[in-house]
Amino acid sequence: MHLYLIRHGQSLVNLADWNNGNTDEGLTDLGHRQAQALAAWMPKEIPHVDIIYGSTMRRARETAAPLGTAYGLPIHYDDQLREIGNNRLDHTPWPNDDLPREYADYWSSERPFASVTPKTVGGESMMHFRTRVGLFVENLVERHPDQTVVAVCHGGVVEIVFDHVFNIGPWRRCEVWNKNTGISHFEYVAHPRRETWRLHFHNRVEHLALMEAAVTADAA
Numbered sequence: 001m002h003l004y005l006i007r008h009g010q011s012l013v014n015l016a017d018w019n020n021g022n023t024d025e026g027l028t029d030l031g032h033r034q035a036q037a038l039a040a041w042m043p044k045e046i047p048h049v050d051i052i053y054g055s056t057m058r059r060a061r062e063t064a065a066p067l068g069t070a071y072g073l074p075i076h077y078d079d080q081l082r083e084i085g086n087n088r089l090d091h092t093p094w095p096n097d098d099l100p101r102e103y104a105d106y107w108s109s110e111r112p113f114a115s116v117t118p119k120t121v122g123g124e125s126m127m128h129f130r131t132r133v134g135l136f137v138e139n140l141v142e143r144h145p146d147q148t149v150v151a152v153c154h155g156g157v158v159e160i161v162f163d164h165v166f167n168i169g170p171w172r173r174c175e176v177w178n179k180n181t182g183i184s185h186f187e188y189v190a191h192p193r194r195e196t197w198r199l200h201f202h203n204r205v206e207h208l209a210l211m212e213a214a215v216t217a218d219a220a
Helices: 029-045 058-071 126-143 155-165 206-219
Strands: 002-007 051-055 075-078 148-153 183-188 197-204
Touching (some): 002 155, 029 206, 051 058, 058 075, 126 148, 126 155, 148 155
Parallel strands (some): 002 148, 051 075, 051 148
Antiparallel strands (some): 002 183, 183 197
16 A cells, blocks of 8 residues: 655644634645645656545645545545544544644643643543554555555644654654645555565655746746
8 A cells, every 4th residue: 555645735723923722724825825736746746546535624625625636536534634632532523613722731742641632621642643543544554455545634643654654652752744735655565574664755845846936937
């Protein structure tokens, strides 16, 4: 199985001056341009995709939509791909219009077994988050053993997939950062005597460079 993980385009919640807490916001104008650039570039680089999954949060849905159109595929939205803190302990999602607004004043990797939204009863911890994303990945391996899968998700989801496939313990020592619409490519190989996961690349963003070059050319 080939798995391409894509972080969503720039959202309002990514802006440095955003002070409205954790809400289900869509893409900025730049985020929409990033999503369109991704959809224009990716089929040329990866011509065949069997299935596209997407987080049920608005910023991921708006990023996935142009990609689905480009490939002529429906988007299969899955709550397991939501960003950390937006699901309950039992992995069910909080309503998008009533999310926990405030995260803890500690980083999730500092206290991986503590709720990341302690003011909300029943909030998930980083380890709950890792479990739900890990379940999603392992289910993909079973459902799509010889297929190419795309999952449009969040930076935290991409990071926790690294923890899962590299078998990192609860207290990680390295952050994995992703640019908006950055692409990471993992391959699962059912090999009994060696590693079963291969990382081909992380955070590819050539489409963003092409988008910026086009803007520069238009302005000249």
